Amino acid sequence: GAGVSQSPSNKVTEKGKDVELRCDPISGHTALYWYRQSLGQGLEFLIYFQGNSAPDKSGLPSDRFSAERTGGSVSTLTIQRTQQEDSAVYLCASSLIGLAGGTSYEQYFGPGTRLTVT
Amino acid sequence: AQSVAQPEDQVNVAEGNPLTVKCTYSVSGNPYLFWYVQYPNRGLQFLLKYITGDNLVKGSYGFEAEFNKSQTSFHLKKPSALVSDSALYFCAVRDKGTYKYIFGTGTRLKVLA
Numbered sequence: 001g002a003g004v005s006q007s008p009s010n011k012v013t014e015k016g017k018d019v020e021l022r023c024d025p026i027s028g029h030t031a032l033y034w035y036r037q038s039l040g041q042g043l044e045f046l047i048y049f050q051g052n053s054a055p056d057k058s059g060l061p062s063d064r065f066s067a068e069r070t071g072g073s074v075s076t077l078t079i080q081r082t083q084q085e086d087s088a089v090y091l092c093a094s095s096l097i098g099l100a101g102g103t104s105y106e107q108y109f110g111p112g113t114r115l116t117v118t
Numbered sequence: 119a120q121s122v123a124q125p126e127d128q129v130n131v132a133e134g135n136p137l138t139v140k141c142t143y144s145v146s147g148n149p150y151l152f153w154y155v156q157y158p159n160r161g162l163q164f165l166l167k168y169i170t171g172d173n174l175v176k177g178s179y180g181f182e183a184e185f186n187k188s189q190t191s192f193h194l195k196k197p198s199a200l201v202s203d204s205a206l207y208f209c210a211v212r213d214k215g216t217y218k219y220i221f222g223t224g225t226r227l228k229v230l231a
Binding site: 004031033035041042043045048050056058091093095097105106107108109110111112 | 150208212216218219221222
């Protein structure tokens with residue numbers, strides 16, 4: 001079956017512009033996560049969505065960052081007024097969390113979007 | 119607060135030799151532990167997990183990991199390394215009471231031919 005997909009794969013933008021990054025999770029996965037990975041660094045948690053619950057936004061680095069998930073499926077991460085320090089690879093992941101059991105816990109990652117702010 | 123540590127930035131091992139990539143954790147309660155691998159220019163791939171049960175868990179590509187509660191460790195191992203195992207490895211732990219995960223800083227494994 002199809003895995004997690006992300007678009008675009010690469011994005012170059014000028015400082016101060018807004019960008020939107022898209023994530024399409026595995027069908028049926030209830031949880032969706034966004035992470036940021038700077039060059040050669042670990043993963044920085046940004047936000048996660050689980051079903052109809054309010055998202056956990058505790059990792060968003062500033063109010064320039066926001067994300068939404070429409071219809072429990074596709075998610076968009078928006079960065080407003082981009083700064084050079086926003087340059088990184090943005091990874092999306094999904095997992096299956098079953099309210100009545102069947103939770104698998106492991107995450108399935110997309111290939112990422114490489115964002116470069118010039 | 120929950121945390122996970124990977125004390126080695128890089129591990130070098132000769133092809134055919136056993137490899138170990140270290141991970142220690144700090145959580146309250148029973149930990150849910152994971153290993154992921156990232157090949158160059160690709161996303162992370164799940165390798166294995168410990169949720170409960172047998173302390174030795176086996177995963178993809180011949181990897182295994184041993185959960186050691188007394189040492190709060192979850193080291194990744196493979197009996198015989200391949201050059202193709204060269205990649206970036208991440209240990210992760212589930213944040214208690216949530217479905218949020220905390221990742222280590224990663225260990226770069228280099229297998230030398």
